[in-house]
Structures are given as C-alpha cells and as structure tokens.
Amino acid sequence: MLKTYKYRLYPTRKQTKELDWTLETCRILYNSCLVDRNRHYEQTGKGLSRIDQQKLLVRDKKNIEYLTDIHSQVLQDVLFRVEKAYKAFFRRLKDRNGKAGYPRFKNIDRYDSITYTQSGFKIIEPAKLALSKIGCIKLKLHRNINGAVKTCNIKKEADKWYVCFSVEYEPVRKPIPAQQIGIDVGIKSFAVLSNGEEVDNPKYLVKSEEKLIKKQKRLSSKKKGSNNRKKARMLVAKLHKKVSEQRRDFHHKVSRKIVDNHGYIAVEDLQIKNMVKNHNLAKSINDAGWGQFLSFLTYKAEEAGCYVEKVNPRNTSKSCSICGYVYKDMTLSVRNWVCPICNTEHNRDINASINIINKTIGRVPAEFTLGEISSMDMQKHAFCVASSNACALKSILSKNQEACRFIGG
Ligand SMILES: [Zn+2]
Structure with a gap:
C-alpha cells in the first residue's frame, strides 16, 4: 500500500x-x-x-x-x-x-x-x-x-x-470491529450516522468568508504587477490554505473515528460533480467537502481491512426506514416527519442513514451486526426501531408494501 x-x-x-x-x-x-x-x-x-x-x-x-x-x-x-x-x-x-x-x-x-x-x-x-x-x-x-x-x-x-x-508499507491490521453503520452526509449536519450520532458541520469557509471578502477587495484595488498586489495575493492564498487545512484535519478526524469503530460502512454513491451544478447548494457542498471526506474514509477503511459499500442514493431521505413508504413530496425543509402508514416519527437524517445501511441487506458478511440507537437519541427523536415492532409491522404491511426492510438485533 x-x-x-x-x-x-x-x-x-x-x-x-x-x-x-x-x-x-x-x-x-x-x-x-x-x-x-x-x-x-x-x-x-x-x-x-x-x-x-x-x-x-x-x-x-x-x-x-x-x-x-x-x-x-x-x-x-x-x-x-x-x-x-x-x-x-x-x-x-x-x-x-x-x-x-x-x-x-x-x-x-x-x-x-x-x-x-x-x-x-x-x-x-x-x-x-x-x-x-x-x-x-x-x-x-x-x-x-x-x-x-x-x-x-x-x-x-x-x-x-x-x-x-x-x-x-504493509499496514498493521487490528481486529475489524463487528459493527455496521450507515452514514448520511449533509449540509445542516456534516454527517448523521444510523446509530443516531450527529457530526456538526463546521462550515470553515463560511466562518472565514468575511475576512476573505475583505482580503479579496484589497487585492483587486492594488495596481496590476505591483509588489503590493503580490503581497495581497499571498494573503488571500494563505487564508484559502488555512480553510482547506482546517477542513482536511476535520475530515481526517471524523473518518478515523468511524473506521476505528465500524467494520462495515455504507455511504451514498454521490455524484458530487452533478450536485454542485445547483448553484444554490454548490458553495455549501464545496465547503463541506464530501468528496475528500469519502476518499479519506475509503482509504482508511481499506487500510484497516474494513468494508465501504456505496449504495444508490435514490429515495434514502424520502422512504420510511420501518415500512418502506415513500413520502414523494418531501422538500428539503422537512426535518421531522411522521410516516402515515406505520406512524413512526422520523428525524429526516437519521432515517436516511438507516435507509442507507438497509440498502446493503443481503450484501453484508454475516460477522457484522447493526448497532442500536442510544436511548437518549431514541427519546430525542421519538424514534422507534424495536425489532419486534418492525416484525409485527412487516407482517401487517407485507401484502401491499414490498419494500419492508429492516435489519434488527
Ligand atoms: Zn412507515
């Protein structure tokens, strides 16, 4: 390697x-x-x-x-x-x-x-x-x-x-953790995991934006070819470098923590190039830097002998992770919702990350287990994923809901 x-x-x-x-x-x-x-x-x-x-x-x-x-x-x-x-x-x-x-x-x-x-x-x-x-x-x-x-x-x-x-070098392999995890990357939170954990989005560019605008203004006011312009250009470059170093450091830390604790990781197969064509979101997506994060995650996982599975992102936010109902008209502003079929109260991002790990059913090697959502998060989001519930629902809904997907302990 x-x-x-x-x-x-x-x-x-x-x-x-x-x-x-x-x-x-x-x-x-x-x-x-x-x-x-x-x-x-x-x-x-x-x-x-x-x-x-x-x-x-x-x-x-x-x-x-x-x-x-x-x-x-x-x-x-x-x-x-x-x-x-x-x-x-x-x-x-x-x-x-x-x-x-x-x-x-x-x-x-x-x-x-x-x-x-x-x-x-x-x-x-x-x-x-x-x-x-x-x-x-x-x-x-x-x-x-x-x-x-x-x-x-x-x-x-x-x-x-x-x-x-x-x-x-030859990597030194530690035992691979048995836990599986689904990760939903986003803008509001940087990442939400299927165990209910949220990673805040640090928005480094947004935080330095005011300074950057000032420095860029100063740069454009300097005469072309002058020494002062050279100096001003250097200051802009330095600030950009600082932002990208902060982001890099953050991506290393988050990906390290996930790989150290999970042996089977599911993420969405995001077409980031297509997503940044949406100009309203481009800046936030670039500031989050999902591409760099996913590449760090992938190489760290590879190094540790863990799996990273990329799944089709279709409907990961819009489907109910308990019964498979698809909430077609869901807009980006909907953060919490209640499934009209099974009455489960969903936090948008946690539900998405559970759907992401659920999409790997059938592909996950037998040694991996799905972690439980902590009780605190359960209360916070009134989230109900008890396996007995899901199985009961499964039998009730199986007639008209083919996509009843659940992995349970
Ligand atoms: Zn449902």
Whole structure:
C-alpha cells in the first residue's frame, strides 16, 4: 500500500531561489510540451507520445544548457504530467461524446510542485533533505516514516515549502470491529450516522468568508504587477490554505473515528460533480467537502481491512426506514416527519442513514451486526426501531408494501 508523509521544508534564501527557478523552468517545459503536441498534430495529423517527447528532451538538453541544472527525473516527470493530462482529456472526450476541455497551459499559480520519481533525493538524519542540483534543505521530520520511500514531491503552498514522500508499507491490521453503520452526509449536519450520532458541520469557509471578502477587495484595488498586489495575493492564498487545512484535519478526524469503530460502512454513491451544478447548494457542498471526506474514509477503511459499500442514493431521505413508504413530496425543509402508514416519527437524517445501511441487506458478511440507537437519541427523536415492532409491522404491511426492510438485533 502507498501512503503519503508530508513535512515542512525550510530552504535558505538561496535555495528558495533555486527551487523557484526549477519550478518555473518545469512549468515552461510543461507548456512547451503542450505546444509541441498541438503543432505536431496540426502538421501531421498524428499525436506525439511521451517517448517521442523524451527523445526531444534529450536533444533539447544538448542545446539548452540550463536544462542540465535540473535533475533528469524531475524533467522526465514533467513529461509524465503532460501525458497524464492528455490521457484524461481523451477519456473525457470518450465519456462526454466529444466535449472535453483541452489540456491547458499552466500559469505561475497553477504549477506548484516538482517530483523526484526514484532517486536524486536523500533524507539525512536528523533534519536535512538532500536534493540533487538544489542542495541540503532543512527539514522538520515531525513523525517517523514507516516503509520504503518511493517518490519525493516538493511542493510550494502560498509562501511555504513542503516535501511529500510517497511510501510503500504493509499496514498493521487490528481486529475489524463487528459493527455496521450507515452514514448520511449533509449540509445542516456534516454527517448523521444510523446509530443516531450527529457530526456538526463546521462550515470553515463560511466562518472565514468575511475576512476573505475583505482580503479579496484589497487585492483587486492594488495596481496590476505591483509588489503590493503580490503581497495581497499571498494573503488571500494563505487564508484559502488555512480553510482547506482546517477542513482536511476535520475530515481526517471524523473518518478515523468511524473506521476505528465500524467494520462495515455504507455511504451514498454521490455524484458530487452533478450536485454542485445547483448553484444554490454548490458553495455549501464545496465547503463541506464530501468528496475528500469519502476518499479519506475509503482509504482508511481499506487500510484497516474494513468494508465501504456505496449504495444508490435514490429515495434514502424520502422512504420510511420501518415500512418502506415513500413520502414523494418531501422538500428539503422537512426535518421531522411522521410516516402515515406505520406512524413512526422520523428525524429526516437519521432515517436516511438507516435507509442507507438497509440498502446493503443481503450484501453484508454475516460477522457484522447493526448497532442500536442510544436511548437518549431514541427519546430525542421519538424514534422507534424495536425489532419486534418492525416484525409485527412487516407482517401487517407485507401484502401491499414490498419494500419492508429492516435489519434488527
Ligand atoms: Zn412507515
């Protein structure tokens, strides 16, 4: 398995200059590779492959002296990135029936990292990173690396530098918890679990919005190309970085807690890209960052040997989790409702998360059990999921309600 370790770097002024120059040269190489590919296609009707571009790079290195001041793997990695951009482009072409954004030129803000793919770097204990053609940079190793380092990526974020090591390792497996859980992600609460637990939505962007607007205003009032504008742009970038770091940290904590306590996790298979097309919700959805959370949850589960099952989100909010009745006209503002068939009082989100875990019936390995809703939550939501009730209902309703789904203890 691969894992990424990220550490802060403290380059000297001279090394910063060197790093900036390398980044800029790689960016120019990236853009010129795009130009080469386009021109070649226009002239011959054929594409240029990465291997073709590698040959061109060897030729260029003979003519352009300064290219030899960059480690050969770092340059080759640029060609891999170009190849990746083109592969993604062709994939989009296929998926969207011919409509796809062409690989774009990278401007200065968009090209922020270089990669040593196998060699050319070495960690020198206790606190230095030697980079070929750049030098020995001070490094803060705040935690130990377990496993073999495969690649070394140097990244600039706002005005700070980081190194990310991609490390191959064998995960140490703890016993897998026997509990199953369904998770309903949302905006009002960040997540509601089928055991009645709610995770508040911290809304980091909303909290920093006022500051951000002020800083952006200041930025747009500065003269283009001026030093003050540069400074103002940096302040905006720093605030964005802070928000995304807070969110990242939160997603790590929540996903860690869920994976540590549950062996079988059901989530909705959300098409987030389609959901953010709704402009009223886009900002809140992006601020919540469900995509990042679900990817953390998935990789942590995989690491621990737990299951993550994605279920079809259809009607998870609108169906009664006890009898299967579908409340067709339910709007987003309905938070609590009473099922007209079985009289169960529902909290919208808890009911949805129970429906999510119920959708996995038949697929759950036998060793997993469904947790009970705590008595406090039962009182809070007057929620009735006693299995005897459900079974009684099941027999009453089975004639006209096929979708009577319940897993019970
Ligand atoms: Zn019902």
